[in-house]
Amino acid sequence: METETIFIQHFNEESRPLAYYLAKMDGYKAAKKALAMQPDDITAEMKKSNMRGRGGAGFPTGMKWGFIPKTSTKPKYVVCNADESEPGTFKDRDIMRYTPHMLFEGMLIAGYAIGSNIGYIYIRGEYTREAKLLDAAIDEAYEKGYLGKNIMGTGFNFDITVHRGAGAYICGEETGLLNSLEGKRGEPRVKPPFPAIAGAFGGPTIVNNVETLAAVPYIITNGGDAFSKMGKIEKSGGTRLFCVSGHVKKPGVYELPAGSVTLRQLIYEHCHGILGDKKLKAVIPGGSSAPVLTADEIDVVVDIEPLMKIGTMLGSAGIMVVSEDYCVVKLLGRITKFYAHESCGQCTPCREGCKWMEDIIERIEHGHGREQDLNLLLDIADNINGKTLCALGDAAAGPVMSFVKKFRADFEAHIRGGKCPNA
């Protein structure tokens, strides 16, 4: 039996128009069903579904919705995090490109569930084409009465606005995103208060990933239990979109039931193995911030809990595969440079530490490393890890600690040999 998938079969150009969505994908039927339900029942269904946020943190979505206060003097907001800024992640782009109405329908249902009439899609600045496609699709939905006032005659109103970012990783962090959305500098806020209490413009807000929201219509149509059962592992329902990139023969977006494959299966069966049939050197399993795994560690089920058990994370499911002849020092240097560049600069350890680590790794890469640099790197990373205002510090420290620990010999070879042994 073919495994059931939610998205991937629709990832082609024909499925974008509203007409296709209505005719072939039971479009907006879930919304019609949801708008006849009690809002609390929708949230209950979401809790049953075991949907865990697809943005990176894996927070249970139903629980997040449940945090929204029932009464509020301020407007409530549904914010879709379409910043997709974690390097190695490109699944949300496909959803927005090919099935935008799934996202709108999900947001609309979410809005009804929490009592919000306003939705924002915060899309990363680099996604210019997708932003235009979303705007066009939103126009279509308004025209046919699936968005706007009195949706499908139910009396429920819901508006969606696309807001483009200006190119900052930190605006994928939910409070940084909210600041940016409000027109402020994109910097994370101190939590608490959490967005559920005081989010966008001070109102109660849910911030959900594109994939999370786009799966909501499926959950409403088929029930939370059905979605939960799609997952092959405890506490994780539904399917997952994996973004596989790097040195594999067949990179791309794969949709598989949550917890149904190991990293080895994903790389060697689904992606047809390593380019040039070389040996595997390393795998970064969850976007560039996830601690790296060696070739010996890939018999692990690719899901939140199993990866956490071995000290890394699923994150945004951006899996980067590295073959044996690629320099891991250079790779870590590139990753660290990214986080140093993207640090917002407000808190001390991240602002000062990320650049310091970048400088040291760059020195090592170019043959100017010193023996004490590796322990210094580990100590700086430890001084950042868990001690910053938002998770960017952890995102920068995790790779450094894991790369230096797991590939220490490569770093030492650079330091002692004065150059890359692979070069």
Add this chain to the structure above:
Amino acid sequence: MPKCVIDGKEVEFTPGQNMIEVAAKAGIEIPYFCYHPGLSVVAQCRMCTVEIEKMPKLQTACSTAVAEGMVIKTKSEKVIKNQKSVMEFLLINHPLDCPICDKSGECDLQDFSFKYGDSNSRYTEERRTYMDLDMGPVIKKSMNRCIHCTRCIRFGEEIAHIHEMVATRRGNNTEITTIDGRPLETDYAGNYADICPTGSLTLKDFRFKKRVWYLKKTPTICEGCSKGCSMEVHQDNNVIARCLPRVNMEVNRHWLCDEGRFNYHYVGDKKRVKEPAIVGHSNPTASSSPSINPVANVNKTDWGSAIDAAKTVLAGKKVTVLIGSDLTQEEAKLLQDFVPATFSGASMFHFGTPGIKSVADDASADNILKRKSKTSNLNGMEKLGLKGFDSMPAGTEAVLVVRGGRAVLPDLKGLPAIGLGVFNESAAVRFKAILPGTAFAEKDGTILNHDNREQKLKRAVLPPGQSKALTEILMMWKNRKADNKSGATGAA
């Protein structure tokens, strides 16, 4: 009252109270840079992290609500390692130019580095540097010293109600600057230097004047307006180096406006008349001519001659006495006793700010601190029953003006006048004689601010030259016999 435990010590707190303050009250120091009791909490510097039982990660004390039964450790191994680490991070790009930095000696970064940092640095990379821009007349910016605490940004937005300080660029390149590099516009710019925890923003007025550890500090009151802000005068060798706000949550909280802060300059002004003087001609009864050179004709003399000259001008005339509302309650009361006994039929008025004749005219000028009355004791004058000066009463033949250094002289209609108090040479030409008195920083006393709050002035410096307190001058006046004529050139 709920209780928590800090470093094994049971401490009471009021719900909502900041953890740093709770600890401080119990005598436990939690170091911090970005936190400021008068500003919003941003938890950016990470210096104030503490360990809280049942929480796996370190928490910032500034942003964590204290709860009943909470067990807080401020000196655990984890906390100390983090403090060392934050200090290291803050210093890797700091120029460490304390020897030439004005902040040195009262610098949080320096003090906490000494207490919580490491004397060695592991940093061998190139330090970050910035180009500096001119921020206008009040503040000198030295961005290389900045630790990005954003207190200045928050002060502008939250207190001065002006969005002028901003963070530009990001990450390691973040620069704290003004929008488009414009000069500062706020009238409260001095506070930027006060709240800066390093020498990144310093007062141009104070730059290279004095090492802070030489300064003697006197708690007193600003005389700049009827707000009566609590202030500290810092002096060395009887010279005022600067004035800083003194925390008074009921009046000015942590702040001081620039007008009040820099008002002190007249106290040590070279042109201030510091000796008794006879103005204009050697014959004090001759009417002054408007064409005389104002500087050349303020002739120093001794106290006896000056008082004699003043008496000659006022004797037997119908006198109007104008009392500056920059005087203290004590001084005004003294005059209320002295004037009727000395000049029969004299009328008395207070004066201070053009257009502000009574407390009814006084109001907040900017909804922050400044008020319309530019003297501090307007309310006090009225409470003593003095009327505001409007126009010279008909039949006035001579005027006695008594003021500190702040009340604005009204039009004296060319009448013969005696000035008692603080005058500079250009103002002195309007008088026949000057009896030099004391400025706000040179006397003790009380003012009643707009809010009926008694604020105490305290003497910070000694009066310059032969200037004397009002009590002394009036005493000399009374005790000097009319027939005791000493020559204008005689020694004092």
